[in-house]
Amino acid sequence: MDYEEFSNSNVITSDSQMEMSAAFPVLIRKVYMWMSLALVITGFTAYYVATNETILTTIFTNQILFWGLIIAELGLVFGLSAAINRLSLTTATLMFVLYSVINGATMSFIFLAYTMSSITSVFFITAGTFAVMALFGYFTKTDLSSMGKILFMALIGIIIATIVNIFVKSSGLEMILNYLGVLIFVGLTAYDTQKIKQMLQMAPDAGEGAQKIALLGALSLYLDFINLFLYLLRIFGGKRE
Secondary structure, three states: OOHHHHHHOOOOOHHHHHHHHHHHHHHHHHHHHHHHHHHHHHHHHHHHHHOOHHHHHHHHHOHHHHHHHHHHHHHHHHHHHHOOOOOOHHHHHHHHHHHHHHHHHHHHHHHHHEOHHHHHHHHHHHHHHHHHHHHHHHHOOOOOHHHHHHHHHHHHHHHHHHHHHHHHOOHHHHHHHHHHHHHHHHHHHHHHHHHHHHHHHOOOOOOHHHHHHHHHHHHHHHHHHHHHHHHHHHHHOOEOO
């Protein structure tokens, strides 16, 4: 997510400092409002699909449809990030909502694979962990940019290793990757929070351009939360008999 492009296009003058201090709380609230809304949409969609046998069967028995949804998810994320400057705020928001719905549909399998009690407990573990790391990223004076680069490279490595393990089918490697995934997304939560704060502090106002950056920030944190939840679920989730 190219936050620097936004910062380079907005020069802050001394006359805009009061506007900036007023705009920042509005923008940061929008980040967490959009993120929370997306999580709610994903959760309800996942549960609805999991309890609707017709939809569930259609998605997971039709390989073309299933992979079409996966490709659509990737397309929406990359499209939203790459074309944010050309999109209206309304269009970008609708794309984010659509992504949340599709992601919920593809995540519905968790209700079949894991018990409801373990899903609930892991969700609260994720929420607590996410909150702690978000607060750390928000308040720390340490520059986390170098850590972010390392985590991004580690993320690419874990994606490659996960693909390899699809063929190797090593349970030991899978468990190692799950723990590494937790560490990566715990770190990315702090890094992304700090980066979002820095960029929104530079916004001269709460206009559409700044709100679109807030929307991208919400998408980034949403992805951190979802991935952290899935990795923790693989570690602590109780499987259905």
